[in-house]
Amino acid sequence: MKRVKIILRKDVETLGNEGDVMEVAPGYARNFLIPQGLAVEATEANIQQLEIQRSALARKEAQERAEWEEIAKRLEGQSIEILMKAGREGRLYGAVTSKDIAEAISKQKEIALDKRKVVLDEPIKFLGTYPITLKIYPNIEAKINLQVTGEGGSHDEDAG
Numbered sequence: 001m002k003r004v005k006i007i008l009r010k011d012v013e014t015l016g017n018e019g020d021v022m023e024v025a026p027g028y029a030r031n032f033l034i035p036q037g038l039a040v041e042a043t044e045a046n047i048q049q050l051e052i053q054r055s056a057l058a059r060k061e062a063q064e065r066a067e068w069e070e071i072a073k074r075l076e077g078q079s080i081e082i083l084m085k086a087g088r089e090g091r092l093y094g095a096v097t098s099k100d101i102a103e104a105i106s107k108q109k110e111i112a113l114d115k116r117k118v119v120l121d122e123p124i125k126f127l128g129t130y131p132i133t134l135k136i137y138p139n140i141e142a143k144i145n146l147q148v149t150g151e152g153g154s155h156d157e158d159a160g
Contacts, residue, residue, distance in 0.1 A: 004029050005042035012038055068137035076144040080104045083151040085126050095123035
């Protein structure tokens, strides 16, 4: 049976991902994929358009990656300080979360960073210095030092 070539415009779970060139049954393409906007016929013009889109996307990703690498270099080895209220033996009232760390980086280093990029196994509950890993971009990480210091309170002298 003759098959037709199509270019997927969106991910199709049983078929492939956006941008893939596939061969499918003519009826499947004509009656489902194309009318649903999931695919277009793989004409010479559509294939050229796909190549243009792929190269533009690759350039954009390379530029984005370079920007994130620069940010990682600026952050690597830096120290961030967060003031928290603490009680005896340096136990915090509350905890330092990845959101707090991302906000501190934004204020102190003027770098906007999503809290999901801060790798924190569990919230920090004591005063002290902690190594923190930032997963800035796929395969790009930066390590910073987080200094959690006590603010106010009459028990700060007891902190260890």
